[in-house]
Amino acid sequence: MQVESQNPELAHHYPHDLSASRRRFIANLEPSRRGFVTNYPNFQHWKKTGPSQVQLVSPLNIYVHIPFCAQQCSYCYYRTVTGSRKSEMDRYVDALCKEIEMSSERFGLRERPISSIYFGGGTPTLLDERGLNQITETLHKYFKLDSNNLPEFTVEGEPVTVIKKKADVLKNIGANRISMGVQSLCDHVLKLSNRQDTEKKVTRAIGFAQETGAVVNIDLMSGLAGETMDTWKYSVKRALELGVESITVYKTELYANTQYFKDLRNEKISLPTDEQEIEFMRYAMEQFEEASYRPWCFFTFTKQGKYQHVHATRIWEGEDYFPFGVSAFGRLGSQLFQNTNEVDHYVEQVETGETPIFRGHRMTALDEMVRDVLLGIKLNYLSYEYFRDKYGFNLDTLCGGSIEELAQKGYVKRTDGKLVLTQEGMVQGDYSGKFLAKALLARHAA
Ligand code: SF4
Incomplete structure (x- = not known):
């Protein structure tokens, strides 16, 4: 039977700068011998959901x-x-x-x-x-x-x-x-x-x-x-x-x-x-x-x-893409992969019924976050809400100092819940994305 332990009365032990919902998440994890853990996050954090949201038909x-x-x-x-x-x-x-x-x-x-x-x-x-x-x-x-x-x-x-x-x-x-x-x-x-x-x-x-x-x-x-x-x-x-x-x-x-x-x-x-x-x-x-x-x-x-x-x-927003053909690369979920990069070898493999994938990388959550920054900002902005929903972090908490440095250079600005590239930031190409990605990796990589 799936039963969850809940301990909301402990919420008041936690810092006031955390949101109420985040404090409830932490409170439910208060180490104690009572309250057997069966699930995470607890049901009290779940939202109304129907079958269409459960079915995996991602584009x-x-x-x-x-x-x-x-x-x-x-x-x-x-x-x-x-x-x-x-x-x-x-x-x-x-x-x-x-x-x-x-x-x-x-x-x-x-x-x-x-x-x-x-x-x-x-x-x-x-x-x-x-x-x-x-x-x-x-x-x-x-x-x-x-x-x-x-x-x-x-x-x-x-x-x-x-x-x-x-x-x-x-x-x-x-x-x-x-x-x-x-x-x-x-x-x-x-x-x-x-x-x-x-x-x-x-x-x-x-x-x-x-x-x-x-x-x-x-x-x-x-x-x-x-x-x-x-x-x-x-x-x-x-x-x-x-x-x-x-x-x-x-x-x-x-x-x-x-x-x-x-x-x-x-x-x-x-x-x-x-x-x-x-x-x-x-x-x-x-x-x-x-x-x-x-x-x-x-x-x-x-x-x-x-x-x-x-x-x-x-x-760039993180949807899957499947690659066909020599040296083509793609993504399914957190798995990145590439086909063999010699035409003759590719043709011979496929002709004999072999799948021509030859290398790949399974992304960690940190890889995905860095990728979301590097590729996402090509669209000229990053959404604070997106990062909060997907990773549970505020982008400023993760790399606020680096965002500030970029803002002082005139490459980015915060507006309407977004971190937006300025005209000068666009001229500099991938600079801001790389700057933020480097900061994330330097701070969080094991
Ligand atoms: S060799 Fe020239 S035509 Fe071919 S992919 Fe490169 S740029 Fe394009």
Whole structure:
């Protein structure tokens, strides 16, 4: 029999700065030989609940990885595959579809409501009509998807691969968000990064994407080789003239496995300094503000603040996402995991019926809290209520000193029960998230 001990009369022993409910929680744990513990928290803390809240039907996001690219861009540190033959891509797509069939069954995913689908890469638009159709049909077969009411369905594309016919295929498979890696609208900046695109090709491809009726996002990269304030101003101006719903600005990151790294060491290129890059970002934000593009997260700006990206939002808010394809990574509950990162090995494993997961990490409650801070603040704010409900702590109790330091730098402010990034905090990118995460780990990690 499940019976709980309760000892509310002891509540008055505890500090007055604790809430009454917290004092009752503590009082119920007063060490004594009487009052056998059978449960925690005690029933007196439970709320009215019905079957729908008990049933585990938590939503899922689907990520599908396509590793193939038309070329290796000089700044890109992703493991991509270039120069693949059609037969190799077809074999990969067959394996991917088999993985969808196997894993949707093995991990009990088929009945879960789907929040979003994302085809990322690499360059998904490098696949032909057959490949894109095959993957989409397989998803429809093994997941609960309504063709007339699809969730957000994003396909990433490189402009050079988005011809009219390809855009029609994207429309036919139901893509309702097309995200184009444009990076720059200056031809010589594109060339220095080994891109095949030109401003003309980009403009044409975006036109095709817009004709499908999908929400179109374009990515720009600040701080590419050859970028000056003049070239950056031109790219921002042209990006706004294209009239897309959403513009994302990524900072260029320098990694040792890139052509940029080699070219920089051999003095073939130079890159803008961190300070210049911050100036680029400030300029872009001013222009976006003037054109009524609002920050949905600290690096994506959408027309009038609409067209928010569901897939990223849900993941940063902690929803599950299941990865299909080589090197794709995802999350189920507190378990993070990744698929093997060699294409041939991935294909062979799946063909022999093996699940291609090769590494993972089971998060502790502290990991989850740090992750919630790091990823959550990308949406420009953290909710005090969320932390209190999920972890039972006030964010200020956990890292109030660090919040104060960030506030003094002008990066964050407290308002309406939220810790909000200021304009300057947004310009600094992940700085505030990392600062708070470090403070949490330093104080609480065992
Ligand atoms: S930047 Fe995009 S297109 Fe270029 S290599 Fe990387 S994933 Fe491929």
